[in-house]
Amino acid sequence: KGPDVDPLGPENRLAFMTGPLTGTQTVMSGRIALVTKSPLTGTVTDSHHGGWSGARLKWAGLDGILLDGESDEPVYLFVEDGDVEVRDASHLWGQGVHDTIDQIGEEVEGKVGRDVSVMAIGQGGENQVRYGCVINEDDRASGRGGTGAV
Template identity: 60%
Template structure:
């Protein structure tokens, strides 16, 4: 298998409780790279007629080959599914440490299908996934949920949860992790709610992080990339500080100018 992959994806059937550990096809890894790419491949292959809230819909929680390494800005987690908001394949991304710890726990991704017969959360550690009753967590917000689960499994755990909006299938509900980073686009949290999946808790050991084959070349490449990023002049760059000061709201005018906003109840792509 090519570097950066653990070559392990957990396919979790919430209806039956069965968990199948599969490798990553090397051709797919090269073609789709990982994270969003592999997640979209899995959802696409699942078929065009699957409804977002159907148990047959897949909810993919994916990282990439650089995730968990020392490479700058490689810590994003991709949540990919059929969106209840748009009716098509969608991805949403969160920052924080969840993606890295999932890699350190031994996984390139988790793929959920089916629907649990009661509220459920997944616990991930050392290449294994176990499912647990989350009935006591149902109705809690994300902060109370994650605090309770970290008290239960250890403060060194990371994880992500849905709140009351996701439980009630609000079509723009998202996932929030322990760092308050959100996968906020496309209603992925509502898909979790439709599956009775309340949370995913991950314990990963940094000692298990992927290591570069050539440390000197890796260090030089990271230094070069960081210098280029710091030299950029666009509004979202560290030099301009738009994202760090205002968050993703700073992208509104940019997205409007290129016709990428879902306005007028998603009937138009700009206000202008």
């Protein structure tokens, strides 16, 4: 949408992208990339993390997710078997990432790290701290460029 897009505005897009070998048994192919205009630098940034989220996104039938615009209320995306559902997250707002990850895992009746992958932002992202990150599966972070603030 152009170089004048506000990194913290609704026009800034956030892409969660896998690679062509993600979800296979190829070594080091399980990473996922978050791509957006950085609120920290004002330039395009990519931030990566490992874990199972990339493979699980692929196994659900998706190569990636592109977020465009913003919600009036806190929400999260639930992805299963190629379907994407927007769910209310107002009850999660203000919690730390580990509590959020655990609670979403319980809500979807899975175990984080086994059946379900959860990516979450904490209070830093909620308050649009310019270096906010996205935490995946409790211990993996996309920490470059402030992707969690977007």
